[in-house]
Amino acid sequence: MSEAPRDTEDRNRAYWRANLMLMLMLLAVWFSVSFLAGIVFVDWLDQYRLFGYKLGFWFSQQGAIYFFVALIFIYAWRMNAIDRRFGVEEEE
Amino acid sequence: MSAQVMTYLFVGASFALYIGIAIWSRSASTNEFYVAGGGVNPVANGAATAADWMSAASFLSMAGIIAFEGADGARYLMGWTGGYVLLALMLAPYLRKFAKFTVPDFVGDRYYSQTARLVAVICVIFISFTYVAGQMRGVGIVFSRFLEVDINAGVIIGMGIVFFYAVLGGMKGITYTQVAQYCVLIFAYLVPAIYVSIILTGNPLPMLGLGSTMYDSSGVYLLDRLDGLTTELGMAAFTAGNKSTIDMFFITAALMAGTAGLPHVIVRFFTVPRVRDARISAGYALVFIALLYTTAPAVAAFARINIINNVDGLVYADAPGWFAKWEDSGLIAWRDKNNDGVIQYRGGAALTPAKPSFSGERGEAGERLVTNQASASDNELYIDRDIIVLAHPEIAQLPNWVIALVAAGGLAAALSTAAGLLLVISTAVSHDLMKKTFRPHITEKQELLYARIAAAVAIGIAGLFGIYPPGFVAEVVAFAFGLAAASFFPVIMLGIFFKRMNKEAAIAGMITGLTFTFGYIVYFKFIAPADNNAAHWWFGISPEGVGTLGMLLNFAVSIVVCRLTPPPPAEIQDLVDNIRVPGKQ
Numbered sequence: 001m002s003e004a005p006r007d008t009e010d011r012n013r014a015y016w017r018a019n020l021m022l023m024l025m026l027l028a029v030w031f032s033v034s035f036l037a038g039i040v041f042v043d044w045l046d047q048y049r050l051f052g053y054k055l056g057f058w059f060s061q062q063g064a065i066y067f068f069v070a071l072i073f074i075y076a077w078r079m080n081a082i083d084r085r086f087g088v089e090e091e092e
Numbered sequence: 093m094s095a096q097v098m099t100y101l102f103v104g105a106s107f108a109l110y111i112g113i114a115i116w117s118r119s120a121s122t123n124e125f126y127v128a129g130g131g132v133n134p135v136a137n138g139a140a141t142a143a144d145w146m147s148a149a150s151f152l153s154m155a156g157i158i159a160f161e162g163a164d165g166a167r168y169l170m171g172w173t174g175g176y177v178l179l180a181l182m183l184a185p186y187l188r189k190f191a192k193f194t195v196p197d198f199v200g201d202r203y204y205s206q207t208a209r210l211v212a213v214i215c216v217i218f219i220s221f222t223y224v225a226g227q228m229r230g231v232g233i234v235f236s237r238f239l240e241v242d243i244n245a246g247v248i249i250g251m252g253i254v255f256f257y258a259v260l261g262g263m264k265g266i267t268y269t270q271v272a273q274y275c276v277l278i279f280a281y282l283v284p285a286i287y288v289s290i291i292l293t294g295n296p297l298p299m300l301g302l303g304s305t306m307y308d309s310s311g312v313y314l315l316d317r318l319d320g321l322t323t324e325l326g327m328a329a330f331t332a333g334n335k336s337t338i339d340m341f342f343i344t345a346a347l348m349a350g351t352a353g354l355p356h357v358i359v360r361f362f363t364v365p366r367v368r369d370a371r372i373s374a375g376y377a378l379v380f381i382a383l384l385y386t387t388a389p390a391v392a393a394f395a396r397i398n399i400i401n402n403v404d405g406l407v408y409a410d411a412p413g414w415f416a417k418w419e420d421s422g423l424i425a426w427r428d429k430n431n432d433g434v435i436q437y438r439g440g441a442a443l444t445p446a447k448p449s450f451s452g453e454r455g456e457a458g459e460r461l462v463t464n465q466a467s468a469s470d471n472e473l474y475i476d477r478d479i480i481v482l483a484h485p486e487i488a489q490l491p492n493w494v495i496a497l498v499a500a501g502g503l504a505a506a507l508s509t510a511a512g513l514l515l516v517i518s519t520a521v522s523h524d525l526m527k528k529t530f531r532p533h534i535t536e537k538q539e540l541l542y543a544r545i546a547a548a549v550a551i552g553i554a555g556l557f558g559i560y561p562p563g564f565v566a567e568v569v570a571f572a573f574g575l576a577a578a579s580f581f582p583v584i585m586l587g588i589f590f591k592r593m594n595k596e597a598a599i600a601g602m603i604t605g606l607t608f609t610f611g612y613i614v615y616f617k618f619i620a621p622a623d624n625n626a627a628h629w630w631f632g633i634s635p636e637g638v639g640t641l642g643m644l645l646n647f648a649v650s651i652v653v654c655r656l657t658p659p660p661p662a663e664i665q666d667l668v669d670n671i672r673v674p675g676k677q
Contacts, residue, residue, distance in 0.1 A: 016672055023181050030177045034170045039340050042163075042333070052303040052313030057331045060166035061158075061389040062299060065173045065382050072180045072375035079185075080368055088675045090366045 015086040022078050026071050033059060033067040098496035099238045106276050106500045107253055110507075113272055114257030114265045122536050125262030125543055126193040126519055127362045132267055134369040138376025140270035141360045143277065143504070144512035145172075145351075145377070146384060147223070148230025151277060151505035156480035158392035159399075162322075163333035164340070165392065171344045173378060173385050175351025178581070180374035183352060184361040186588045188370035189671045193362060194516075195355040195580060196524040202587040203595040204664055209524060211602055215579050216355045216520045220513040221553070222572045223356075227510040228558025231503060237421055237482065238499040247558035250507060251551050258511045258518075259547045263363060266511045273504040278383055280501020284485045284494050285387050288394045291488065298390035318393055321400050326439035326470070330393065336626065342637030349643055350573030353580035356512040359519070367674035395484045402487055403473065404437035408457040411435070414486035419460055422450060423476035426459050429466050433457045440469030448474050510554065518547035571613055574635070578605030578642030586650055591668045597654035605646030612638045 037045060038060035045056035053062070083089040119125040132140070150172070158165030190198055195216060200209030228247050235246025257265045282298075289301035293314055306312050312320075319329040328334060335343075351357065360377075361370045403415075408426065418424040425448035426435055433456070443464035451461045482502065485495045522543035527534060534542070579602045586593045586601075613635045616624040626632050633641060659665075 012669065012673055019672075026181060027177070030174065034174050034344065035341060038166060038170055039337060039344060046331070050303065052305065052315050054315075054331055057163060057166075057315075058303070060163065061169050062302075062386055064170050065386055068173050068177050069375065069378050069382050071177050072378055073372075075181055076368070076371040076375055079371055083368070083674055088673045090368065090675050 011086055012088075015082065015088055018082050018086070019079065022075065022082065026075055029067065030071055034064040038064050093492065095492040095495045096238070096240065098492050099499045102493075102496045102500040103239070103503060106272075106504060109272055110253060110269045111256055113269045114261045117261050117264045117268045119260075119262035119264045119540075122193075122523075122540050122543070124264045125540055126523065127359070128262075128264040128267045130191075130363060131365055132363040134364050134373035135376050136267065136271050137360060137364050137369075137373045139274040139380055140267045141357065141373070141377035142380035143270040143274035143508035144360060145357055145381060145509070146277065146505055147509035148227050148502065148506040150384065150388075151281065152230055152233075152481050152502055153478050155388045155391040155395065156477035158389050159396045159480050160477050161334075162328065162330040164335045165389065166333075167335075167340055167343045167347065169385055169389065171347025172351055173381060174344070175348040176374055176378040176381070178348060178352040179357065179361075180371060180378075182585055182588070183358065184370045184374050185367045185674070186671045187358060187584070188361050188364065188367050189674060191362070193359075193523055194519050195358055195584070196520060197528070198587070199580075199583060199598070200524070200528065202664065202667065203583075203598045204661065205595040205599065206529060208583075208595060208599050208602070209528065211599065211606075212580070212583075213520050213524045215575060215602075215606070216524075217517055219354065219572045219576055220356065220517045220520075221550075221557070224510050224513040224517075224550075224554045225557035227506045227513070228554050230506040231510075232558050233478070234482070234499050234502045234506070237417070238496075244559045247555055250503070250510075250558075251555040254507055254511050254514065255548065255551050258514050258551065259544050262543065262547075263359075263515055266515055267363060269511070270508045273508040274380060276504040277501040277508070278380070280497045280504070281384050281391075281481075282387060283497060284488070284490055285391050285394070287490050287494060288398070288484070288488050289390060292394055292397065298394075299386045302390040302393055314393065314397070318397055321397065322439075325400065325404065325437065328439070330396065336632050338632050339626070339629075339634050339637055342633045342640045344637075346577045346637050346639035346643075347573055349577035349581040350639055351576075353576035353584070354572070355520075355576075355580065356509075356516045358580075358584075359516060360512075391481065391484065395480050395487070398484065398487050399475070400437060403435055406435045408433055408435055408459055412486075414483055418476075418479055418483060422448065423479045425450070425462050425474040427462055427464070427466055427472055427474075428455065428457065428459065429470070429472050431456075436470055436472045438469060438471035440471050441467050442469065442471040442474050443467055446474070514547055514550045514554065517550040518543050521546035521550075571610070574609045574613060574639030574642060575606060577639035578609040578646055582643050582646040582650065586647070588668070588671065590654075591665055592659055593650065593654055594657055594660040596657040597650040600653045601646040601650035604649045605642040608645055609639055609642035612642075 042056035042060055046054040048055040050058050123129055154168055196209045196212035199212040231250035232243040232246040235241045236243040257269050285298040286296050289298040290296050292307060293301040293304040294307040295301040295304045306314055306317055315331055319331055323329050364370050364373050444467045448462045448464055451463045453461045455461050485498055522539055526542050527539050583598050583602050616635045
């Protein structure tokens with residue numbers, strides 16, 4: 001691969017940057033719904049209600065998990081699109 | 093039909109199914125034995141990962157812990173699911189592109205070092221055995237309580253079943269039995285939860301029932317009712333937490349990083365055909381896991397309400413059958429402190445020490461007498477947390493077939509996890525130790541034979557742990573997650589995201605993370621258990637959460653050592669470039 005033409009190297013570098021951007025964005029959400037909403041600010045959020053749930057309690061015992069599932073599917077969907085945009089997808 | 097006959101029927105039918113699948117999916121090559129030929133459908137892999145991951149602890153213990161701890165139980169709910177986000181975004185796709193068989197394979201190749209590979213092998217074996225001991229014990233408990241078989245006989249039957257499909261089928265056999273086991277265990281978990289949710293709230297979905305009003309025209313929300321009941325009886329309110337914020341933070345982080353670093357979970361992502369399958373497969377796995385994990389807090393709250401309503405104020409002589417049965421297994425104990433023959437269920441531990449030891453004699457009301465001192469609190473009842481999931485269907489007076497179903501589900505959860513762990517141990521021995529270290533010239537046939545022998549030996553050892561449980565099983569579970577968080581997660585992540593990362597840094601980081609975490613846990617659990625409290629912990633972090641601190645230390649040491657030592661060879665840098673891109677270059 002060290003022999004690879006410069007444009008392949010540039011393409012791979014741009015692809016990796018797009019990947020990291022997506023990953024960091026999604027991890028920011030991951031951190032916010034679990035560590036922030038579910039732990040650090042849980043008592044403050046508990047003053048609000050979501051049906052029978054106190055909001056902080058809901059995040060820590062239900063909501064965070066729903067967000068986690070959504071994050072992985074969004075990641076898989078966006079990454080497949082990024083793969084195609086940079087032409088690095090796997091053969092069928 | 094009695095619950096016991098039903099249980100025999102359900103458990104027998106599920107075992108027959110597992111054996112049938114094992115015969116159909118025998119492995120013929122090391123590729124099939126280690127990674128099921130790399131051709132598993134991503135949805136099937138998701139279900140298998142979920143069964144692999146959800147152990148006796150998730151199925152039997154977690155709802156019980158939440159039932160008694162309330163809000164603090166969130167560390168398990170978030171910790172054991174949030175790790176999949178890390179796994180999906182940071183590890184699984186790259187390890188799939190790397191396309192080898194084991195975690196030590198990656199560590200050894202990426203860090204071009206046999207020392208690193210050996211450290212990894214030792215960690216894999218230690219973590220997996222710690223974990224598998226608990227599974228075999230879970231199998232024994234289910235057998236002894238529901239089938240009235242001796243615990244040891246239960247363990248041996250369980251070993252026999254796992255032996256059959258793990259040794260014959262390897263990863264291929266395990267994968268497809270795990271898919272079946274997932275179906276059995278999720279059905280067994282959801283059916284009683286739905287039943288009780290309808291009875292208590294009128295809402296068939298337990299996740300929504302938990303946030304609904306009581307089905308008794310009072311219009312009170314279920315959680316408010318539960319908070320009211322618990323505080324009335326002098327217990328902590330269900331939705332209020334007791335643990336400090338920093339401890340919750342560190343424990344949750346350790347469980348997440350530990351989950352992402354556990355070898356038996358990682359290795360599942362070597363079994364799918366493509367990188368994109370690894371990404372989506374982690375998503376399916378988490379959907380399957382979330383189904384149980386979002387139901388667990390509902391089961392916990394329902395069970396707590398049912399226990400308080402059914403047990404507090406009950407005249408012992410009128411106690412239902414389940415009470416006496418669990419008392420006979422020693423998992424419930426009642427000490428009639430005020431000699432009124434009525435069970436008072438209040439806040440605080442009933443006994444000192446908290447776990448009952450029975451004198452063998454019966455009291456006036458017919459209860460089993462304990463030799464423990466009475467505690468200062470008015471509470472007269474000891475309930476072991478591990479029985480909540482198993483006992484709840486009986487407490488809620490559900491039909492016999494539901495009770496039988498739960499027993500089959502508990503066994504499916506324990507057996508599927510045990511098989512996954514045993515496979516990882518056998519692979520570490522046959523592939524990483526024999527083929528890659530001591531006997532590089534063995535043929536594939538010989539390697540496969542070593543794998544089967546290692547699996548058989550590992551099952552034997554795991555069975556011994558089940559029959560003669562070391563008293564410290566509960567203590568050492570903190571090890572498995574702490575060590576995985578402090579060793580594998582950082583070393584694999586840096587290996588992918590930090591091209592400059594070299595072998596000196598990896599070895600120094602792993603050893604620092606491991607010794608620190610290991611030392612901290614051993615100190616507080618074994619050397620000075622009396623000091624195991626927030627006043628003595630560093631920064632208020634309990635041994636359960638110290639893996640996070642170990643991980644941070646690992647990162648720090650790795651980065652410093654890396655700056656002071658030469659970069660990795662060019663071909664390793666090319667390897668990193670290669671795993672970062674899904675397609676062929």
